[in-house]
Amino acid sequence: MAPALAALQAAGGTVRFGARLRRLVTQGGRVQALDFGEDAMALGPRDAVVLATPPWESQRLLPHLDVPAAHAPIVNLHYAHPTPGPVRFIGMLDALCQWVLVRPTGVAVTVSAGDAAAREEAETLGPRAWAELREAALAFGVAGDWPAQAPPCRVVKERRATPRHAPGPPLRPKRLPLANLALAGDWTDPVLPATIEASVRSGQAAAKALLR
Ligand SMILES: Cc1cc2nc3c(=O)[nH]c(=O)nc-3n(C[C@H](O)[C@H](O)[C@H](O)COP(=O)(O)OP(=O)(O)OC[C@H]3O[C@@H](n4cnc5c(N)ncnc54)[C@H](O)[C@@H]3O)c2cc1C
Structure with a gap:
């Protein structure tokens, strides 16, 4: 984790631990703000979100999302x-x-x-x-x-x-369920089993999708 934290800090990012995202405030197909309960973070027009929470949590935040059931x-x-x-x-x-x-x-x-x-x-x-x-x-x-x-x-x-990896085509959620929000996480990149490598690939795909 240390190299990732160093890269984020070098790029001007701030890392907050123990901050649970309670709700996505959306309007017109875009995320307007991230609601952390005690505080909220408003997004500017050029800001974007990579949501890399586990599937059940991503579905809680985006109720129309299809996620692995088992x-x-x-x-x-x-x-x-x-x-x-x-x-x-x-x-x-x-x-x-x-x-x-x-x-x-x-x-x-x-x-x-x-x-x-x-x-x-x-x-x-x-x-x-x-x-x-x-x-x-x-x-x-x-x-x-x-x-x-x-x-x-x-x-x-x-x-x-x-x-649970079962025979048959895996679920492939849309990478961009909202215009300025990309999904990431091992379960969103089912080319590989759910592993650290799958989660890294998913993060790269999410960043690329937002940059496009
Ligand atoms: C016991 C065990 C052993 C494993 N062994 C291996 C192995 O040997 N090799 C391998 O490649 N993979 C292994 N894996 C799988 C690997 O850990 C996962 O594939 C990988 O961690 C998935 O990364 P992720 O970023 O998608 O999700 P996660 O690592 O689950 O990260 C999701 C993060 O979101 C945070 N979060 C959740 N809800 C919220 C919220 N509302 N607001 C803010 N943050 C939130 C969580 O706290 C967590 O930090 C193992 C998994 C387990 C459980």
């Missing part, structure tokens, strides 16, 4: 288990753990589209994932201790992590 969860497990390094990254097939990141500061597991994992209690999920990753770590000779007993683990379940 989302998929991502489950992360973070084990308090320091290792000597180097950093190792293990991918697993046909397993609960899809990606295992072994770092000196601890071991993390990522389960994408993890519907079943999101339903499971942390008490069983932690030991189950540990048994799998321990076997892989021992098989690959990953440096460190790999005790049979699972270390303390924090489970983070992000229930609306990504739009």
Whole structure:
């Protein structure tokens, strides 16, 4: 995030954290002002908005917008288990753990589209994932201790992590629903799955559309 903040500041931009956009004040197919509740920002004739909020929030702000109806969860497990390094990254097939990141500061597991994992209690999920990753770590000779007993683990379940990718053509919202407002966000660029790269591409497309 630091390079993005530096670029914005170098271009004369101000970054405000913790400022929730409550409402778009529109008139004649254009955004007139951004309503932040405690204050509002009026837009000049040459100002434009890139709205890069999650789909459900974009729809709250623009009620006629079609947005993905279903989302998929991502489950992360973070084990308090320091290792000597180097950093190792293990991918697993046909397993609960899809990606295992072994770092000196601890071991993390990522389960994408993890519907079943999101339903499971942390008490069983932690030991189950540990048994799998321990076997892989021992098989690959990953440096460190790999005790049979699972270390303390924090489970983070992000229930609306990504739009649910299903067969069939993805939803493609109009880039410019208002003359001076462009949509961005991973879900607006469905050429790629919902990833950081998709969100970057969407931001570039939004800027280009407004400059045109
Ligand atoms: C657990 C997890 C793991 C992931 N792992 C990977 C990975 O390894 N690689 C990868 O490429 N992608 C990964 N992703 C996906 C990636 O994080 C997203 O694709 C990307 O962050 C989407 O960027 P975005 O800008 O579209 O939306 P977001 O990053 O969701 O940003 C939207 C922003 O809008 C803000 N916001 C919402 N409402 C308002 C409002 N009313 N006013 C003002 N601000 C508002 C939110 O606070 C947020 O900061 C992961 C996602 C999750 C949840």
